[in-house]
Amino acid sequence: MRRSLPDSESPSASRGSRVTRRSLLRLTAAGAVTIGAGAALAACGSSADPSGAPAGGGNPKRGGRLRVGLVGGSAKDTLNAHSPVNHPDQARIINLYEGLASFDENYQVRMALAESIEPNKEATEWTVRLRDGLEFHDGKTITADDVAFTFRRITDPKDPQAHAAALATLDRDAIKVMDERTVRLVFKEPYGELLDEIAELANGIVPEGYDPKKPVGSGPFKLQSFTPGEQSVFVRHPNYWREGEPYLDELVVIDMPEDTARVNALLGGQVDAIDQLPLGQIKVIQANPNLKVLESQTGGWLPFTMRVDRPPFDDVRVRQAFRLIVDREEMVRQVLAGHGTVGNDLYGRFDPNYARELPQRKQDIAQAKALLKQAGKENLTVELVTGPIATGVVEAAQVFAQQAKAAGVTVNVRKVPEGEFFGDNYLKWDFAQDFWITRNFLPQVANGTEPGAPYNETHWADKEFLELVREARRTLDPAKRAELVKAAQKIEYERGGYIIWGFPNQVDAHGTKIQGIISNKTGLPLNAYGFRKVWMA
Secondary structure (H helix, E strand, O other): OOOOOOHHHOHHHHHOOOOOHHHOOOOOOOOEEEEEOOEEEEOOOOOOOOOOOOOOOOOOOOOOEEEEEEOOOOOOOOOOOOOOOOHHHHHHHHHHOOOOEEEOOOOOEEEOOEEEEEEOOOOOEEEEEEOOOOEOOOOOEOOHHHHHHHHHHHOOOOOOOOOOOOOOOEOHHHOEEEEOOEEEEEEOOOOOOHHHHHOOOOOOOOOOOOOOOOOOOOOOEEEEEEEOOOEEEEEEOOOOOOOOOOOOOEEEEEEOOOHHHHHHHHHOOOOOEEOOOOHHHHHHHHOOOOEEEEEEOOOOEOOEEEOOOOOOOOOHHHHHHHHHHOOHHHHHHHHHOOOEEEOOOOOOOOOOOOOOOOOOOOOOHHHHHHHHHHOOOOOOEEEEEEOOOOOOHHHHHHHHHHHHHHHOOEEEEEEOOHHHHOOOOOOOOOEEEOOEOOOOHHHHHHHHOOOOOOOOOOOOOOHHHHHHHHHHHOOOOHHHHHHHHHHHHHHHHHHOOEEOOEEEOEEEEEEOOEEOOOOOOOOOOOOOOOOOOOEEO
């Protein structure tokens, strides 16, 4: 969940220019902010709604019930604000909770609950100032105490949440509430990328004493009912801070892991919108005058995951061979029907420091065979675990199995239900797949590519890589930081545990009466606004 974009959509255009350590400026609610190496810059915009006017054209109308079918879901579905796993989980927390900041459709950070987030010159202390008059769903005023509680909850060593590793240098005991609306976050070393981290969807602010079984948030919708593996029903938050939003009275999020059921539900009018439209059904939807296809170029990616600590993938030559087995162009053609771009075993597509200079890896069966022979793994047989976790995943597994035959590798594809895939053995599979949304390099490392990361599915723990990453995080000079990030990417490119063959476009579909849904680079087009901007024509 990559592609070379035109200048108007390039990573530098979408993220803005870098600023130096001495140009640390105050972040305000004025609009989009571009984060540099330990720096932040505010841009002009509307303080009433930092993400701009309602999308979709026309004048939004109040009322209505939106039913959305999303890929995934199981009995393990959660309402936990800080530990989502699948797509329905993500949709739930985006609608239930709100963070201090968030990413907009162009993958720029914008203030949300925070009026400002201001670092000191070393970026070791960040002062957060909340907007005035914010309310949780139960009517309680949101205060600095809630912000302090939230970050302590996320980083609780006894129960670390999804972003605990990314906030590992936060000094939990030094968090200081300055007044009712102001809190200071203190870090043990410089943390220049804090805004990128705070904007992640799993960092929503929750009230003191928060219970995920009885969730209270401050998002555009509040919970009415929740049936794991089936559906969630939400109603409008009447005191939501963005004026006039949300427009809908009710939102229903329905788990729909099977492609056929999801498409049939849209065609039959049982749902109003679906995510991850099967690519073979695009023409069917386009032929229906009452339906519309929504396609977005994102930074999301669908990797093959190789556990580097278990055979046969504990041998770097085997990992290199498997990366050379993949015909990436064919994979994009067959699996994505051309709706995506070839990848190069690197994530962080929109990161200004993305290592585009590394040679594009291509299929090389002869070299793959030679590497396997050197490793003593000729005629290798492996099991590849897959499941309906995202569009194209199962198909990619099948295509890879066919491509591997040319190198003398037998790949036995084992398809399991999503509940089993994300069950007790998740993160333990020797060879499997996954899906990821858009992130820059360092936040992605904190999520999945270092010891302590919540989703380190490859069990990657390269010491040289980790030293570079840690140094990059505390380096404020943008040029030096870029060097460190690129060096770390080169190491993972050469000996990491991911096969990142491509970057699929996000293809969704909805009825023509649904307004306010727009293309989005985050990898969450239907969910990026929490459906707060959606209205029924």
